[in-house]
Amino acid sequence: xxxxxxxxxxxxxxxxxxxxxxxxxxxxxxxxxxxxxxxxxxxxxxxxxxxxxxxxxxxxxxxxxxxxxxxxxxxxxxxxxxxxxxxxxxxxxxxxxxxxxxxxxxxxxxxx
Amino acid sequence: xxxxxxxxxxxxxxxxxxxxxxxxxxxxxxxxxxxxxxxxxxxxxxxxxxxxxxxxxxxxxxxxxxxxxxxxxxxxxxxxxxxxxxxxxxxxxxxxxxxxxxxxxxxxxxxxx
Numbered sequence: 001x002x003x004x005x006x007x008x009x010x011x012x013x014x015x016x017x018x019x020x021x022x023x024x025x026x027x028x029x030x031x032x033x034x035x036x037x038x039x040x041x042x043x044x045x046x047x048x049x050x051x052x053x054x055x056x057x058x059x060x061x062x063x064x065x066x067x068x069x070x071x072x073x074x075x076x077x078x079x080x081x082x083x084x085x086x087x088x089x090x091x092x093x094x095x096x097x098x099x100x101x102x103x104x105x106x107x108x109x110x111x112x
Numbered sequence: 113x114x115x116x117x118x119x120x121x122x123x124x125x126x127x128x129x130x131x132x133x134x135x136x137x138x139x140x141x142x143x144x145x146x147x148x149x150x151x152x153x154x155x156x157x158x159x160x161x162x163x164x165x166x167x168x169x170x171x172x173x174x175x176x177x178x179x180x181x182x183x184x185x186x187x188x189x190x191x192x193x194x195x196x197x198x199x200x201x202x203x204x205x206x207x208x209x210x211x212x213x214x215x216x217x218x219x220x221x222x223x224x225x
Contacts, residue, residue, distance in 0.1 A: 031210070032210065032211070034213065034214070042218070043200075043202055043216040043217060043218050043219045044155065044202075044216050045216075046213045046214070046215070049212055049213050051210070088154055088155075090214075092211070095209075095210050096162075096208060096209055096210065096211075097142075097143030097160060097162045097167065097206060097207075097208045097209075097211065098160060098167075098168060099145055099157040099160050099168060099214075100155075100157065100214060101157070102154035102155055102156075103154060104153070104154055105154055
């Protein structure tokens, strides 16, 4: 059974600080990794994807991938109250159209 | 157009009813998906269509019947559902090869009474 693990939180971070979200996955051969943000009652919204080892930056967001450790993380710099949401880590095992397996999500709370 | 459109947004149905959920995208994506999401749980994959052919069925009960009439449309036909099938049903689409993301629709909130 291929699994994606996340700490469900809640993770509480002061406004303006860096929020660090972590995710591990079970299949070493996994191809693609995604971070989605989901507000209560809404659908998931793609924040970032990453395929290769290392860091990928987009604005206030940085995704980090370490395939040897089977670990992917998301850093949010200068956290804002509007960043308060559930963050879902998702893995596409085969690299094609075989869907995503999601972690349970981390509930992030940014304290003003 | 960068959206996936789902209708209806809300649906209440009885256990003996037949209803359908609809999903449409015009991004040229050739892979489309149905997910089910229960409250405070992550989305769970139900079906995958690739080039209009069913490629993955995650052992979903037969009371859920997917259909992909063309490359832009995806339907989910519902029949004889149970109250435990009440959930948010999400449609998504993507490129087939190394998709740089899966675009989700806003979902259909289904309540079975």
